[in-house]
Amino acid sequence: MNETTAVPRPLRIVAPVLLALAVIALWQILTDVYAVPSYLVPSPARVLETLVADRELLLRSLTVTLGIALVALLLATVFGTLTALVFVQSRWIEMSLFPYAVMLQVTPIVAIAPLIIIWVKNTWIALILCAVVVAIFPIISNTTLGLRSADPGLLNLFRLCRATRWQVLTRLRIPSALPYFFGGLRIASGLALIGAVVAEFVAGTGGSGAGLAYQILLAGFQLNIPRLFAALLLITATGVALFGVTIWVSRLALARWHESELGAAD
Amino acid sequence: MDARHREHREGFALNEIAPPVVAIRGVEKRFANGTQALAPVDLDVRHGEFVTLLGPSGCGKTTLLNLIAGLIAPSRGAIKWWGNPFSATGSLGRKLGFVFQAPTLMPWARVDANVRLPLDLAHADRAHADRAVARALDLVDLEDFARHLPRELSGGMQMRVSIARALVTSPDLLLMDEPFGALDEFTRQRLDDEISKLWAAQRLTVVFVTHSVAEAVFLSTRVAVMGARPGRVLDAIAIDEPFPRGDTFRVSTTFASYAQRLSRLVAEAGAESAERT
Numbered sequence: 001m002n003e004t005t006a007v008p009r010p011l012r013i014v015a016p017v018l019l020a021l022a023v024i025a026l027w028q029i030l031t032d033v034y035a036v037p038s039y040l041v042p043s044p045a046r047v048l049e050t051l052v053a054d055r056e057l058l059l060r061s062l063t064v065t066l067g068i069a070l071v072a073l074l075l076a077t078v079f080g081t082l083t084a085l086v087f088v089q090s091r092w093i094e095m096s097l098f099p100y101a102v103m104l105q106v107t108p109i110v111a112i113a114p115l116i117i118i119w120v121k122n123t124w125i126a127l128i129l130c131a132v133v134v135a136i137f138p139i140i141s142n143t144t145l146g147l148r149s150a151d152p153g154l155l156n157l158f159r160l161c162r163a164t165r166w167q168v169l170t171r172l173r174i175p176s177a178l179p180y181f182f183g184g185l186r187i188a189s190g191l192a193l194i195g196a197v198v199a200e201f202v203a204g205t206g207g208s209g210a211g212l213a214y215q216i217l218l219a220g221f222q223l224n225i226p227r228l229f230a231a232l233l234l235i236t237a238t239g240v241a242l243f244g245v246t247i248w249v250s251r252l253a254l255a256r257w258h259e260s261e262l263g264a265a266d
Numbered sequence: 267m268d269a270r271h272r273e274h275r276e277g278f279a280l281n282e283i284a285p286p287v288v289a290i291r292g293v294e295k296r297f298a299n300g301t302q303a304l305a306p307v308d309l310d311v312r313h314g315e316f317v318t319l320l321g322p323s324g325c326g327k328t329t330l331l332n333l334i335a336g337l338i339a340p341s342r343g344a345i346k347w348w349g350n351p352f353s354a355t356g357s358l359g360r361k362l363g364f365v366f367q368a369p370t371l372m373p374w375a376r377v378d379a380n381v382r383l384p385l386d387l388a389h390a391d392r393a394h395a396d397r398a399v400a401r402a403l404d405l406v407d408l409e410d411f412a413r414h415l416p417r418e419l420s421g422g423m424q425m426r427v428s429i430a431r432a433l434v435t436s437p438d439l440l441l442m443d444e445p446f447g448a449l450d451e452f453t454r455q456r457l458d459d460e461i462s463k464l465w466a467a468q469r470l471t472v473v474f475v476t477h478s479v480a481e482a483v484f485l486s487t488r489v490a491v492m493g494a495r496p497g498r499v500l501d502a503i504a505i506d507e508p509f510p511r512g513d514t515f516r517v518s519t520t521f522a523s524y525a526q527r528l529s530r531l532v533a534e535a536g537a538e539s540a541e542r543t
Contacts, residue, residue: 153370156337160364161387162356171387175374257374257415 042226047233050226058215058227062234065196065211068124069242072131073192077185079132080139087140088147088173105137109195113202124209127199134195138187146180147173179258182250189242197235285349286310287439287471288334293343295329295497303329305498306343309490311439311473316465318474318486321532326497327475331443334473335364347439363437365445369424371416371431378403378412381430388435402430405464422453429461433468442474446481458484459512466509479532483524484511491528493535500535503528 024044030036031043038046051058083101087094113130120126150172158168200213210218212231219228288311295304304326311317311334319327332338333345336352347355355362363384371380378399385395403409406426416424425445432440442461446454462485465472476482482489483505490502505524507515515521 151370153366153368154372156366157364157370157383158387159337160335160362161384163387167387171383172372175372178374257417 039223039225042229046226047229051230051233054227054230058212058230058234061210061212061215061231062238064209065193065200065213065235066238068127068131068196068200068211069193069238072128072135072196073189073242075128075132076135076139076188076192080136080184080188081143081181083136083140084143084147084177085169087144094144101137101140104133109134109198110202113199117199117203123203123205127196127203127205127211130199130202131192131195134198135188135192138184138191139181140184142180142184142187143177146177149180150176179250179254182246182254186243186246186250189246190239193235193239193242284313285346286312287315287348288473289346289349290330290334291344291346293330293333293340293345295326295333295338296341302496304333305496307499309499309502311471313471314469316462316470316472316474316485316487318476318482318489319492320476320479320482320489320528321492321497322477322494322536324497325492325494327477327492328443329497330492331441331473331475334439335362335441360439361435361437363432363435363440365425365428365432365440365442367444367447369416369421369428371424371427373416375415376412377408377414377416377419377427380416380427381434383431384435398434398436402434405433405468406430406460422449422457425449425457426460429464433464436468438471440470440472442472444475444477447476447478454478454481455516461485462509462511479525479528480516480521482528483521484516489528491531491535493532500531503531 028044031041036043042050083097087097109130112133116129116133117123117126120129150168154172155168158172163171196211197213200211201217204217205211205214212235215231216228219225219231288309290307290309292306292308293304294302294306296302307330309317309330319330321327329338333340336347336355345352348358348360350358372383375383381402382395382399385398390398399412400409403412406429408423408426408430411419411423411427416427419427428445432442445461446457449457458481461472464470465485474482474485486505488502488504491500492498493500503524507520
């Protein structure tokens with residue numbers, strides 16, 4: 001149907017996997033041949049070993065970070081969508097509030113995180129707040145745009161049928177906004193994880209509530225570079241998985257009708 | 267129903283007494299940016315008529331149609347619907363159907379849900395709505411495509427869905443804004459045939475906008491020829507030919523002479539406004 005679907009599906013998976021295998025093999029060979037010390041660059045085998053050996057510690061941290069990212073993503077989705085719904089009620093509301101949403105977005109989270117962590121007693125809640133601040137903007141802006149981009153012809157038709165504001169919202173604006181919303185969700189899923197990790201760095205929470213960021217910090221101090229790599233690998237894998245889930249959800253919701261997902265389900 | 271039937275059959279005698287479906291008196295439209303879209307227009311649309319607004323682009327035909335639809339308000343002058351202001355049409359139980367230039371279907375909804383929309387918005391009774399949707403789809407020969415999505419249909423079929431949606435409420439006045447303008451000539455002629463049959467069979471009152479002289483002659487009982495800068499109605503010409511009109515009418519000399527007369531009117535108006543500017 002379009003150029004991206006013209007590439008056969010198996011190749012789309014096989015090609016990047018082959019590349020990864022080649023890079024890992026080269027990495028392994030180079031570290032072996034030049035006998036690079038593992039506190040500088042550990043070999044892939046060494047990283048894997050550490051991942052298995054420290055699995056309990058790392059998985060516990062992963063649960064913490066993933067939990068923060070997921071709760072933050074959920075909150076960002078709920079409040080971002082609600083904000084967008086308020087924005088489209090009137091241009092006045094949007095005009096007065098939108099600059100502040102932008103300010104929230106452009107201020108680096110590392111700069112705000114210390115404040116949030118001081119103000120909010122409970123560290124877990126503080127971390128979630130930081131991640132929400134980072135993740136909410138794409139949801140707000142995309143959903144607002146989507147709610148506004150309903151077909152003008154259909155809007156006229158609804159007016160001719162004397163539809164109520166509520167009917168226009170639920171039967172026209174919200175379905176029209178879905179593709180935009182899912183675009184925002186896709187970006188927000190990555191940002192929620194980034195927000196969670198950055199906030200953990202700033203907070204530096206150890207102990208039982210330690211997330212992957214803390215493990216990275218600690219491993220860095222201890223020059224335990226294989227563990228640092230293992231934690232990094234887990235964060236990346238988590239980010240990719242989150243992204244994959246949002247794509248899957250958007251496909252479920254839109255595959256039937258929207259251009260962006262057409263062909264994906266066939 | 268009986269009265270309405272008689273009215274239609276006996277034609278003008280009763281029509282002269284009953285208030286026109288739409289009465290446009292001295293209506294002007296000036297947009298916020300100062301553009302005079304419509305100079306004073308007077309036009310009546312009577313029950314059972316097929317009135318076409320014909321003219322070049324920029325002559326205000328879509329503006330006039332939107333005024334008739336109550337989508338925009340006139341800057342000056344007055345429009346009456348069945349002798350009443352627009353707000354009263356709802357309480358009189360009068361319904362308007364509208365077909366746009368594009369199919370304007372909801373891409374996420376199946377054909378039957380798209381057709382059903384006006385009834386859903388009016389909270390129509392479920393069983394009644396089911397029947398009305400089936401009937402409307404039957405009228406446009408799409409009963410086998412009820413469960414399809416718009417994207418699975420051709421442009422012509424999508425336009426027929428749009429027509430079914432306009433007919434589903436059994437409208438007292440059907441407004442069509444260049445509905446077949448984007449379609450190829452063959453599909454357009456076939457849909458013209460269909461809409462002409464529907465108009466006769468359903469005893470519809472139609473206001474149709476087009477810039478095709480041939481389409482205007484083929485479909486209309488009366489053609490309001492419009493000129494541009496400012497948009498105005500130059501003349502209303504009755505097409506006194508019997509229905510049903512078929513392909514033989516399309517190639518007849520009467521058809522050609524009507525077409526010539528309308529074309530000349532449009533051309534003269536064009537030259538006149540070009541001189542003035």
